[in-house]
Amino acid sequence: MGMKIYGIPKSCATACIMTCLGEKVIEEYELVHVDLSKGEHKSATHLAKNPFGKVPVLEDGPLTLFESRAITGYLCRKYKSGTDLLRNDSVEEAAMVGVWLEVESQQFNAAIYPIMFEKLMKPFLGQTPDQSVIDEFLLKLGSVLDIYEARLSNSKYLACDSFTLADLHHLPYIHYFIKRTPYGDLITSRAHVKAWWEDISARPSFVKVAQQMDARPILN
Amino acid sequence: MGMKIYGIPKSCATACIMTCLGEKVIEEYELVHVDLSKGEHKSATHLAKNPFGKVPVLEDGPLTLFESRAITGYLCRKYKSGTDLLRNDSVEEAAMVGVWLEVESQQFNAAIYPIMFEKLMKPFLGQTPDQSVIDEFLLKLGSVLDIYEARLSNSKYLACDSFTLADLHHLPYIHYFIKRTPYGDLITSRAHVKAWWEDISARPSFVKVAQQMDARPILN
Numbered sequence: 138m139g140m141k142i143y144g145i146p147k148s149c150a151t152a153c154i155m156t157c158l159g160e161k162v163i164e165e166y167e168l169v170h171v172d173l174s175k176g177e178h179k180s181a182t183h184l185a186k187n188p189f190g191k192v193p194v195l196e197d198g199p200l201t202l203f204e205s206r207a208i209t210g211y212l213c214r215k216y217k218s219g220t221d222l223l224r225n226d227s228v229e230e231a232a233m234v235g236v237w238l239e240v241e242s243q244q245f246n247a248a249i250y251p252i253m254f255e256k257l258m259k260p261f262l263g264q265t266p267d268q269s270v271i272d273e274f275l276l277k278l279g280s281v282l283d284i285y286e287a288r289l290s291n292s293k294y295l296a297c298d299s300f301t302l303a304d305l306h307h308l309p310y311i312h313y314f315i316k317r318t319p320y321g322d323l324i325t326s327r328a329h330v331k332a333w334w335e336d337i338s339a340r341p342s343f344v345k346v347a348q349q350m351d352a353r354p355i356l357n
Numbered sequence: 358m359g360m361k362i363y364g365i366p367k368s369c370a371t372a373c374i375m376t377c378l379g380e381k382v383i384e385e386y387e388l389v390h391v392d393l394s395k396g397e398h399k400s401a402t403h404l405a406k407n408p409f410g411k412v413p414v415l416e417d418g419p420l421t422l423f424e425s426r427a428i429t430g431y432l433c434r435k436y437k438s439g440t441d442l443l444r445n446d447s448v449e450e451a452a453m454v455g456v457w458l459e460v461e462s463q464q465f466n467a468a469i470y471p472i473m474f475e476k477l478m479k480p481f482l483g484q485t486p487d488q489s490v491i492d493e494f495l496l497k498l499g500s501v502l503d504i505y506e507a508r509l510s511n512s513k514y515l516a517c518d519s520f521t522l523a524d525l526h527h528l529p530y531i532h533y534f535i536k537r538t539p540y541g542d543l544i545t546s547r548a549h550v551k552a553w554w555e556d557i558s559a560r561p562s563f564v565k566v567a568q569q570m571d572a573r574p575i576l577n
Contacts, residue, residue, distance in 0.1 A: 188504045189464055200452055204459035211452045232420055232431045239424035242462060244409055284408045 140166040143186065144193030145173065146349035149253075149309035150205035151193040155349075156305055157209040159342030162219040206242060209302055222302040230297045237295040237303035245285075248278040249310050256318050279323055282330055289329035300337060308343050312350060360386040363406060364413030365393065366569035369473075369529035370425035371413040375569075376525055377429040379562030382439040426462060429522055442522040450517045457515040457523035465505075468498040469530050476538050499543055502550055509549035520557060528563050532570060 142158075144151030146168070158166060171177045171192050179190045186194045187203035195202045195211070202208050213222045224230035251274045255266040288295060296303045311334060315321035325331045337343070362378075364371030366388070378386060391397045391412050399410045406414045407423035415422045415431070422428050433442045444450035471494045475486040508515060516523045531554060535541035545551045557563070 188507065189460070200449060202452055202456050204456050204463060206463075207452070207455035207459040210455050214451070215448060228435060229420060231434070232422055232427070235427035235430050236422050236424050239427040240409070243424060243426075287408065 141169050141196040142166060142193055143169045143171050143183065143196075145170055146346060146352075148173075148192050149313065150191075152309035152346050152350055153205050153306055154193050154195065154208050154212075155346045156308055156340075156342050157212050157222070157302070159345060160220040160222060160305065160340075161212055161216045163212070163216060206238070206306065209306070213302055220300065222300075222305065224297060224299065224301055227297075230299070230301075233296040234301045234303050237301075238306065240295070241303060241306045244281050245278075245307065246310070248274050248281050249314060252278065252318065252320070253310060253313060257313065275320060275323065282323055282327055285333075286327040286329050289333050294333065294337075300340070304333075304337050305343075308337060309346075309350065312338065312343075312347055316351070361389050361416040362386060362413050363389045363391050363403065363416075365390055366566060366572075368393075368412050369533065370411075372529035372566050372570055373425050373526055374413050374415065374428050374432075375566045376528055376560075376562050377432050377442070377522070379565060380440040380442060380525065380560075381432055381436045383432070383436060426458065426526065429526070433522055440520065442520075442525065444517060444519065444521060447517075450519070450521075453516040454521045454523050457521075458526065460515070461523060461526045464501050465498075465527065466530070468494050468501050469534060472498065472538065472540070473530060473533060477533065495540060495543065502543055502547055505553075506547040506549050509553050514553065514557075520560070524553075524557050525563075528557060529566075529570065532558065532563075532567055536571070 140163070142151065142154055144154070146152055146155060155168070158164075171183060173192070177183060178187075178192055183194070184190055186196070186201050189203065191203065193203070193205055193208065195208045197211075197215075200211075202211055210223075222234075224234050252271050255268075255271050259266045285295070292298060294300050294304050311324060315324060315334075324334055338347070360383070362371065362374055364374070366372055366375060375388070378384075391403060393412070397403060398407075398412055403414070404410055406416070406421050409423065411423065413423070413425055413428065415428045417431075417435075420431075422431055430443075442454075444454050472491050475488075475491050479486045505515070512518060514520050514524050531544060535544060535554075544554055558567070
């Protein structure tokens with residue numbers, strides 16, 4: 138039984154999984170579209186796969202996995218093909234991949250998600266964005282990116298001098314942030330962050346996924 | 358050079374590291390107290406270890422690591438002693454440890470943290486708790502715990518039938534939640550969650566850490 142991903146490419150979390158599969162040169166999988174606008178992610182069928190009612194879900198043989206960061210970790214541990222995204226051959230590099238994966242989750246995502254929710258999701262849901270929330274989290278995101286700028290002036294990528302899963306997890310959100318909000322200069326005004334972004338976003342694995350993220354109808 | 362942990366046992370994240378070290382039967386480490394009330398976590402010395410200005414930090418030989426979930430993952434990968442907290446001998450169990458580690462981070466912590474911040478940290482900082490925030494997140498936490506109750510009726514622990522790092526990461530926050538807030542019945546009114554809590558909180562590794570979390574002066 139081949140792998141199945143339940144989700145949509147326009148979901149950042151699903152886009153992470155698809156980019157990871159690209160890096161691991163895994164082409165044999167089926168993307169099963171979950172129509173969020175019809176609430177399919179809250180259906181009994183989907184809740185049986187992920188009780189939290191979210192996408193993506195990965196089915197691989199007898200395993201049903203959810204939480205995108207758990208899924209990419211699983212794929213990287215199981216499949217040795219393609220890019221070595223966890224750097225497990227080096228205790229030091231693997232440790233730093235772990236640190237910067239958590240930085241993405243706890244610091245970067247915590248700052249960028251509320252902005253994206255206000256700017257993209259609220260209009261989609263027919264609600265009005267709250268500019269005070271956006272302004273608050275733009276400040277927080279700027280502080281996080283100041284730390285990234287310092288880090289990337291000493292290290293080609295976040296964890297080490299190789300592209301890893303820690304970099305990969307940033308791709309979909311920054312892509313939308315630059316394309317769909319007026320705040321992209323938070324990325325492009327920082328020289329090392331800009332160079333890092335131009336490098337990682339040009340990887341063929343992501344270029345292919347980004348095309349699907351941008352396909353019409355666009356999210357906003 | 359022995360390991361050094363920079364933090365305080367009253368910090369939930371530091372308490373996680375100490376509990377993990379207990380499970381791995383690692384006793385050779387130094388706990389270097391960082392006085393948060395004096396802002397030592399924002400000092401240049403500490404910012405050189407963790408640019409985000411938070412505790413804990415782990416120094417192990419040439420490595421300086423931050424983000425508590427990255428630190429416990431590192432300890433479990435590096436040290437084979439004591440409890441097998443990642444279950445890497447089984448692809449299926451290791452995958453489920455990954456899923457439930459992320460559930461703790463993205464669902465459980467996202468719901469319980471704002472309650473703890475309002476109830477414990479705000480009074481400590483001389484601020485007034487916002488009951489509407491508490492009420493909002495109590496509802497979210499209840500929904501998360503409903504899913505835990507269903508999971509724990511089919512599985513002795515969250516990831517599988519063995520105690521893993523996914524369970525461990527819940528210990529400090531639930532300990533404070535029951536001891537220091539009036540909302541502990543969210544845990545104890547759910548039969549399987551209650552039995553799981555009584556089991557995991559009785560582990561010697563945590564009993565020892567909990568004594569330090571509760572030492573006077575208490576946080577609130």
